Amino acid sequence: MSESKYYNQAQIQSQLCEEQYSDEYYQAQAYYQQQNQPKQQPTFIPTYQPTFQPAYQTIQGWQQQQYQQQFQF
Secondary structure, eight states, X not given: OHHHHHHHHHHHHXXXXXXXXXXXXXXXXXXXXXXXXXXXXXXXXXXXXXXOOOHHHHHHHHHHHHHHHHTOO
């Protein structure tokens, strides 16, 4: 009987150890995720002005110029 008693005790201890380790693992994982979260999402501000203008803008501008030139005189 004593062997089974020791076996049960060992099994219980190993289960406790597993539970403890899994708890620590989840705590560590949660902490790691918390640390790696960006504190504030950076808003993207382009510092350069793009030189490329869409074609429709230039066409509109060209039409406007033509229109203004007609009524200059």
